[in-house]
Amino acid sequence: MTTVYPVILCGGSGTRLWPLSRKSYPKQFVPLLGENSLLQDCALRMRGPEAAPYAKPVVLTNEAFRFVVPEQLTEIGIDPGPVLIEPEGRNTAPAVLAAALFLNEIDPDAVMLVAPSDHVVPDSSAFHDAVSEGLRAIAERGDLLTFGITPDRPETGYGYLKLSQTPETCAVPLDRFVEKPDLETAESMLADGSYLWNSGIFLFAVRDIITAFEQHAPALMSPVKNAVENAKSDLGFLRLDAEAWSEVEDISIDYAVMEKANNLSVVPYAAGWSDVGSWSAVQELTHPDSDSVATSGEVTAIDCQNVLVRSESPAQEVVALGLQDVIAVAMPDAVLVASMDKAQDVKKAVTALKAKGAKQAESLPVDHRPWGWFESLVIGDRFQVKRIHVHPGAALSLQSHHHRSEHWIVVEGTAKVTIDEEERLVSENQSVYIPLGAVHRMENPGKVPMVLIEVQTGTYLGEDDIIRYEDIYSRS
Structure with missing residues (x-):
């Protein structure tokens, strides 16, 4: 029986959830929506259903987080599998290829389930059903699979997948990728019914994705292969060779391979998903009340509408009085107060803080x-x-x-x-x-x-x- 190897991409340093998420400790390590961090929830989800042939996760991260990753996995009872250390961030294509080449030496018949560490997928059972459907498509046709999220609104912050036919529950051939649209285009795509959000979650056989890189991104093959072959073991980690990695192009797997391949299929998924890309997304996931008020921590909200208010310290009481359409996030060393319609612009605040030399831009207390x-x-x-x-x-x-x-x-x-x-x-x-x-x-x-x-x-x-x-x- 084919073994599924979860591959977790854990090198991001997102700024859109500042001040909680910072370069020194980004959102995937933070208990954003419960007791577990996003990484921990991802790892639990990627274990697969009971009795299914799922291996230990392979995690790709960077030098700064090499000890945080195994610590967080051990905390939830997951024995960390291989942890590959990228000398520097080079986007998703080199990371996926490095994992594929690494797994090819261990199990050439393996299947990779690739996912970012910082997404929210609340229904693990539905997710496993979607993966099972993808595995059938791989076995029957040798496709490269991605998962498309059924849209519930005209979202301008996501890329889209145009399907060749109306989506069903089974894998559907992909027609093309679509860049993030403007609002009018997003509304028309929502009405059309054949467009799904691009989740950035993939499923493919190791040998098939290596072949795809050889065909569509051959320039990546040699440096990434050298980085894997010359990697050094260090305290249980595998450090990819820095000299070879420095020659690797910074490019996403969508641009490098997926938009060029002709054997792509999409498994539709409608059971809930978010990339948690803004504080407005966090508001939706925090189960707001009938006035769209979402709170977390030591917060008292009075006469408010459509707000997100968080206190990230048990010793810090935050009181919101008469607010409307506002985000307020209080940390011991920094406070964000923003209009809800500026949720996508929080990274501008980080840029401004870096320009003035404020340590709060990137470092937590x-x-x-x-x-x-x-x-x-x-x-x-x-x-x-x-x-x-x-x-x-x-x-x-x-x-x-x-x-x-x-x-x-x-x-x-x-x-x-x-x-x-x-x-x-x-x-x-x-x-x-x-x-x-x-x-x-x-x-x-x-x-x-x-x-x-x-x-x-x-x-x-x-x-x-x-x-x-x-x-x-x-x-x-």
Whole structure:
């Protein structure tokens, strides 16, 4: 029986959901609509139905997220499969080809189910039924499959798929791809009935998609193949060769292959889907009340209509009074207030913030690391106070600083602390001082998270004032 290999594309750094989604920690890792992140929901959905031949997921991501991906998958009980690290983003075509070439060496008869990590598909059972229909089309005709979403409105933010006949529940031959339309064109396509939204989710046999790249995008074959063949294993990750990858064209799979291939079919899907591409989409997915008021977190909304109001901190109460057609998203370090009809323009705010040098443009106040995370609580001219969370069994690097000393106070769990030649255990409500220049490390030897408060003092407090001597995560 043919094995389906889920391939999850997880390298995006979306700006349209700022301030919650930022380059340092984009929307696929955020619990946007529930307890799970979008990546976690995607991975659970891509496991397939029970007893079906689905393999562990293959994930393509970048250097910044290489530890976040397996951590989030492990949290929901999914054993991470291969994680391929792209040296730099090159769009979807090279990523899909790299996954295909990688899987071809493992299982030449494999089928790839490719999906972005940041979409919402609420009905997993209906999704599996659509995949099963696609698998039948692959077995019968050897088609390259994509999934088209039945439109429920004249949407101008999506590309469309023009079908060769009125869509049914089975796979239908594709006539052509259609770029994002203006409103008048979108309205006519909705009335026509033979147009579907382009979901960016694909299903095809490994050998068929490799053949398609050879025929329609031959220039990609050599550099991507070299990047895979010369990849280096690193702590369970597979790092694609950077030199070969630098020669790869930045191009989407639609432009590189799909718009040129003549064996494309579309499986219609009408059970709910969103690419969560704007805050207005989040409003729709947050189950607004009869006044179209959608709230999340510590929010009180009074006499409002058609609003989305979110508080992303349990210590931050947001009150909306008499608002109409407004988006308000409050983070500890940034607040977005926007007109609902400007939901697609949030990325302009990010561009403006980057131009003025505001760190909020790309970085969250919580900084995620392979061992856990930290956040800055107070920053002064010559001091900084942080909260540091270390996962069970994790350890920071053995390091020293030129410009600062540190004082650690353990508030949860137990820390194993190294200072020069001395090691000691520091329990809750105990503290330890790290002199300037001392070689030191903190570890969590326990089975529960360890949390400490760090007070830094010195002339320079930047994260680049770190000299690493040893690091279990192979950071330079």
